[in-house]
Amino acid sequence: MKRATLKEVATLAGVSTATVSNVLNETKNVSDEVKNKVFSAIQELNYQPNIVAKSLRVQESRIIGLLISDIANPFFSIVVRGIEEELAKSDYSILLCNTDSSVEKEDKYLKVLIGKRVDGLIVSSTGNTGDYFRSMEKTGVPMVFLNRCPDFMVSDVIMTNNIKGAYSGTEHLIRHGYEKIAIITGPISISTGKDRLTGYKRALEDYGITESDELVKEGNFDIESGYMKMKELMEQDNKPDAVFISNNSMTLGAYKYLKESGISIPDQLAVVGYDDSDWADIVDPPITTIKQPAYELGVHAARLILARIINKQVKREITYMDTELIIRHSCGCNKENPYSTESNKLETTIGCI
Amino acid sequence: MKRATLKEVATLAGVSTATVSNVLNETKNVSDEVKNKVFSAIQELNYQPNIVAKSLRVQESRIIGLLISDIANPFFSIVVRGIEEELAKSDYSILLCNTDSSVEKEDKYLKVLIGKRVDGLIVSSTGNTGDYFRSMEKTGVPMVFLNRCPDFMVSDVIMTNNIKGAYSGTEHLIRHGYEKIAIITGPISISTGKDRLTGYKRALEDYGITESDELVKEGNFDIESGYMKMKELMEQDNKPDAVFISNNSMTLGAYKYLKESGISIPDQLAVVGYDDSDWADIVDPPITTIKQPAYELGVHAARLILARIINKQVKREITYMDTELIIRHSCGCNKENPYSTESNKLETTIGCI
DNA sequence: GAAGCTATAGAAAACACATACAAAATACTT
DNA sequence: AAGTATTTTGTATGTGTTTTCTATAGCTTC
Secondary structure (H helix, E strand, O other): OOOOOHHHHHHHHOOOHHHHHHHHHOOOOOOHHHHHHHHHHHHHHOOOOOHHHHHHHHOOOOEEEEEEOOOOOHHHHHHHHHHHHHHHHOOOEEEEEEOOOOHHHHHHHHHHHHHOOOOEEEEEOOOOOOOHHHHHHHHOOOEEEEOOOOOOOOOEEEEEOHHHHHHHHHHHHHHOOOOOEEEEEOOOOOHHHHHHHHHHHHHHHHOOOOOOHHHEEEOOOOHHHHHHHHHHHHHOOOOOOEEEEOOHHHHHHHHHHHHHOOOOOOOOOEEEEEOOOHHHHOEOOOOEEEEOOHHHHHHHHHHHHHHHHHOOOOOOOEEEEOOEEEOOOOOOOOOOOOOOHHHHOHHHHOOOO | OOOOOHHHHHHHHOOOHHHHHHHHHOOOOOOHHHHHHHHHHHHHHOOOOOHHHHHHHHOOOOEEEEEEOOOOOHHHHHHHHHHHHHHHHOOOEEEEEEOOOOHHHHHHHHHHHHHOOOOEEEEEOOOOOOOHHHHHHHHOOOEEEEOOOOOOOOOEEEEEOHHHHHHHHHHHHHHHOOOOEEEEEOOOOOHHHHHHHHHHHHHHHHOOOOOOHHHEEEOOOOHHHHHHHHHHHHHOOOOOOEEEEOOHHHHHHHHHHHHHOOOOOOOOOEEEEEOOOHHHHOEOOOOEEEEOOHHHHHHHHHHHHHHHHHOOOOOOOEEEEOOEEEOOOOOOOOOOOOOOHHHHOHHHOOOOO
C-alpha cells in the first residue's frame, strides 16, 4: 500500500512542498488560509511524514541505541524502563540490543547501530567489550556507560557506588558477629565484579578480620553459578557462617541450593544479597540486600545522553549513585518481629543488631 | 565528525558509486581487481554504510516496533528476550515502546513507529487500544498481537490458552477439596482478564460448584491491586479457603498481604497463581502456578511477523500455545517432601493429591 | 571482418524530505 | 502613487543509497 508523500499533499493542496514542510514543522509563517488547505490535504490523504527521509535530510535519527547484557534480569529491565520513560519525553526512541555479555553480539550490534545512525548509545554490558568499541570513538556518537566503562575509553559513565555498597553489606554481616564471612563475586574481570569484591575486602580489613581465599568464590552473575558456588562453599571443610552475594541472580541461585539442602537461613548461614526485587520480601526468609537505584540510574543515563547529543564538547562526567541497605531477615535481623515495616529503613542499621 | 559516504569511497577507489554498491551487496559481478580497490578505500576511510539512506531507497527499515505494556514485568521481559533473539538472527532490530497500558502512549508511539516506517509491529498491550489502531490497518504494515487482539482488527494473534490455563489451575484447587475458591481477575475488559475468569467459572461449573459473586474480585494486574483484592477477600464475611490469582504481579501482591497478616498458606488459604518466575520456588511457600511459555511466545511472534513481512497476503492466523501447571506447595501439595524436584512435573497432578 | 554475446563498469534517476535563496505578494511610508 | 519594508510562497539543491538502463571492451562464430 503506497503511502502519501509530502509532494502529493502539496499538489493536492495546490502549494509547494516547501510550504507543506513549513506548516508541518512550524518553521516559517504561513497564512491560515494556506495552512487549512494543507491540513485538509493531509487529512484526506492520511499523510504520515516519512521520518527516515527526514532523518537522512537533517542527519539525526532520534533514536538511541541500547546495549544491555540481559533484558530479562529484573535489575536491567527496571533500568530500561527508566531510560525509556525519560527518553520518550524528548521524543527519542530506543533500539534494544540484548548482548548476552557476548563480545561477538556486542560488536555485531554496534555495527548495525552505527549503520542506523543512532544519535547516541547507552551501554550496560557486563561482559568484556571487544575491539569494535575503539572504532566507536572515532565516529563521534555520544555514549554513556552504565556501571562500567572499558579502560581504554574516555566516555561518560554512571555507576552505582559498588565498593561502598559491598562494604556496607559486609559490614552489616560483621556487626552481626559472624566471623567467617564468604563472598560470591561476579567475574573479577569486570568492574562491578571487582569493585564489589574490593568493598568486601576493605570491610573485613577495617574490622580486623583476616580474609581467606577459600571463602571467596567467583561466579558469573547468573542463577546457575550462584547455585554452584553456594554449594562449593557449604561442602568444603572451611564453611562460612555468613555470605555476601554480589547480585540478584546469584542470590536466587544460592537460595535455591540452600533450600534444597535444608540449610536454614540465617541460623546456619546468614546472607546479604545485592540488588533489590519485588519478591525479596516474600521469600523465606526475606532477603537483606543492597539496593541499587535502578530506575533512577536509567533516568540519569537518559538525561546524560540527551545532554551529550545537544552539547558534544562538555567534558567527561563520572557519576556515582548511592546504594541502600535494605534490612530484612536473611542476615539475622528482626526475628521476633518479622514483618514490621520499620525494619525497611536504612537508619535502623545500628539499632537492629 | 563527518562520516565517509559511498561517493567518497567511489572517488577514492576511482570507480562509480554503482560499483561500490555492487561489491558491498554482492549484487553484480565485479572483477577482483576493482573489488580490491574498493575494499581498501573502504578500509582507509573507515566507511560505514548509511542504513537510513538505504532504507529510504529500498523502502524497508529492517526494524520491528514492539509495543509492550510493561517491560519490567518479568513475563514480558522474557517474551521480549525471545523476540529479540529470534529477530536478531534475521538482522532485524527492535524499537522498544513501553505503553504502561495507556491509550495515549500507545497512540503516540504508534504514530512515531509508523513514521519511522517499521517493517512490522508486535504488540502486547494489556490495556484497551485506541483509535489509532484502526488507521494502522490502512497502512498495511504487518502486525501480530500477543495475547489479545482488539475486536475490530483482523490480524495475526498468538495467544496462550488462557481459558484452559485458568481451568486447570482452578481444577487443581477443586481436586484438593477446597470448597470456597475465589479468583482475583485482571480487568475483564481485556481478553486475558476475561478468559481466565471464564476458565475459572467453567471449572467450577463442571465440578458442580456454585459460584459466588463475592468470591470474584477484579484487579488490574499490578502488585498493588493483588494486595488490595486479597485483603478484601480475607476481610469479608464470606472468606475463601483457596484462591486463584490471574497473573504474577497480583500473586506477588497477594502474598505480601497474606504474609503481613500472618495468614498461613496453604493451611488457611491455598493459592494457585498465573505466570511462573525464577523466584516462585524459593518464596514461602513455593507457588503452584500456571506457567506460560513466555520465551517461546516471543520466538513465535518474531517468526510470525517475519513471515508476514515476506508474504503479506497469507491469511490471518491465530495460534494457541498451551500453559503448564507447575505444582509446588501453595496449593497444599507435597508438604512432607517440600523440595523434591519430582513435584515439578505436570504428570504428577493426580498423584499428588 | 562483421555480427552477436558476455562480462564489467558507469550515468542518472529515484527515494521523501528540509532548507537556503529567490521571488512574489502584501503592508506600510511618505 | 511610487517606493520600501515585510510577510508569504516557490524553486532548486542536497541528504546517501540502490537500481535501471546504457556503454564499452573482449570474445566467439560464421
